[in-house]
Amino acid sequence: MKGFARRLALTLARLSEQVWYQGHWLGTLLAPLGGLYCASARLRRWAYARGWLASHAVSVPVIVVGNLTVGGTGKTPLVLWLAEHLIARGERPGIVLRGYGAPGSERGGKTARRPRRVTGDADPSEFGDEAVLLAQRARCPVVVGRDRVAAARVLVEEFGCNRVLSDDGLQHERLRRQLEILVVDGLRGFGNGRCLPAGPLREPIARRHEVDLVINNGGPGADETADADGIADADGGANTDGFQMQLEPGAAVNLRDPACQRASASWFGQPVTAVAGIGHPQRFFALLRGFGLEIEPRPYPDHHRFNAADLEHWPKGPVLMTEKDAVKCRAFAGPDQWFVPVTAVPGAAFVDALDAALDQLGDRLGDFPGGTDD
Numbered sequence: 001m002k003g004f005a006r007r008l009a010l011t012l013a014r015l016s017e018q019v020w021y022q023g024h025w026l027g028t029l030l031a032p033l034g035g036l037y038c039a040s041a042r043l044r045r046w047a048y049a050r051g052w053l054a055s056h057a058v059s060v061p062v063i064v065v066g067n068l069t070v071g072g073t074g075k076t077p078l079v080l081w082l083a084e085h086l087i088a089r090g091e092r093p094g095i096v097l098r099g100y101g102a103p104g105s106e107r108g109g110k111t112a113r114r115p116r117r118v119t120g121d122a123d124p125s126e127f128g129d130e131a132v133l134l135a136q137r138a139r140c141p142v143v144v145g146r147d148r149v150a151a152a153r154v155l156v157e158e159f160g161c162n163r164v165l166s167d168d169g170l171q172h173e174r175l176r177r178q179l180e181i182l183v184v185d186g187l188r189g190f191g192n193g194r195c196l197p198a199g200p201l202r203e204p205i206a207r208r209h210e211v212d213l214v215i216n217n218g219g220p221g222a223d224e225t226a227d228a229d230g231i232a233d234a235d236g237g238a239n240t241d242g243f244q245m246q247l248e249p250g251a252a253v254n255l256r257d258p259a260c261q262r263a264s265a266s267w268f269g270q271p272v273t274a275v276a277g278i279g280h281p282q283r284f285f286a287l288l289r290g291f292g293l294e295i296e297p298r299p300y301p302d303h304h305r306f307n308a309a310d311l312e313h314w315p316k317g318p319v320l321m322t323e324k325d326a327v328k329c330r331a332f333a334g335p336d337q338w339f340v341p342v343t344a345v346p347g348a349a350f351v352d353a354l355d356a357a358l359d360q361l362g363d364r365l366g367d368f369p370g371g372t373d374d
Contacts, residue, residue, distance in 0.1 A: 009301035016070075020191040020200040027198050034198030041171070041195065041203045048173045057176040058152045060162045061361040064177045066170025068207060069190060069200040071279030071302065073183045074217035076130050076324070077247055077344035079167045082181075083138045085351075086163050089358065092140070094155030097167040099128035099144035115145030115154045124328045125305060130167065132327045148175045163361075170211075171202055179357055180211040184242065185280065186219020212357055214242035215350050243350035247342040249287060255326055255333035264320065264340055265291040272296070273314050275321040277304035277328075284322050287340070295320075308332040 145151030277300035
């Protein structure tokens with residue numbers, strides 16, 4: 001039954017890829033539904049702007065890193081970079097996220113609990129894979145909670161954070177924010193420019209003009225001479241404006257023995273199984289092919305909950321996977337299974353623009369114009 005569910009999920013993922021990014025005719029057929037979704041998102045944002053729906057501030061500035069499209073764009077590596085950048089500036093950041101599959105989330109299906117801190121050895125099925133990954137790599141507290149406002153307040157009141165980083169949550173306007181950073185897939189852009197289900201957008205494409213900074217994860221033509229706001233101008237397709245970042249791969253790390261590492265290119269000429277349960281697995285497969293590897297790709301649905309039975313179906317020999325997948329496979333991994341970590345490397349122009357924006361934020365909301373705490 002589980003195998004059927006996986007195959008169905010992959011079939012739907014491939015179909016959505018064709019509809020959203022490859023001009024499949026279903027996109028046109030579903031366009032009216034996409035229009036309704038966009039209108040609903042626009043109305044909801046309008047209601048927040050007028051106070052009809054309540055938003056809540058915490059006592060320190062909140063920085064949201066999000067995207068407009070369904071699927072991965074590189075938010076989590078950028079959040080890790082931002083945390084390190086803030087620490088280097090002498091700040092005390094903390095990271096908040098809902099936690100995919102965590103208690104109280106859509107996939108968890110359990111009664112919502114109070115926000116909890118995530119540790120590096122936490123169970124991904126309880127807290128979410130991204131939350132555990134962040135806890136393993138970030139040198140700051142990570143708190144998961146369905147109520148992001150409550151979770152952010154835990155970071156401030158219990159851990160003394162003076163900056164809250166929200167991984168995702170651009171559409172979660174109940175948590176008031178002082179800085180919004182939009183991450184765009186530099187290769188796929190905004191797809192066909194339509195909202196769900198006709199396209200990949202979770203909000204109208206015009207929303208990009210309302211954020212503070214736009215940064216592209218790879219892609220052709222992105223340039224370090226972008227406008228000061230880093231706003232993109234092209235509708236859909238590959239994004240060529242805004243600031244730029246790259247994901248830089250590190251040495252492959254053995255799941256059983258993290259002290260054991262080797263260059264990914266060292267498997268050149270040897271068959272390798274490539275596993276990816278992320279929003280855009282082809283990005284990971286392309287990364288490995290870039291090392292000259294001959295891979296057998298094994299895509300899984302985003303946030304797939306791996307178990308020992310999954311590993312039994314993989315061919316013998318080396319297996320390379322993403323770091324997000326590794327946190328779910330480490331407990332039952334074999335001796336020749338590895339993950340390839342990636343690090344966000346933003347361009348200098350983005351760093352300058354970010355620092356200028358951060359310099360305008362005080363330690364408390366009352367330190368800058370319009371800041372209030374409720």
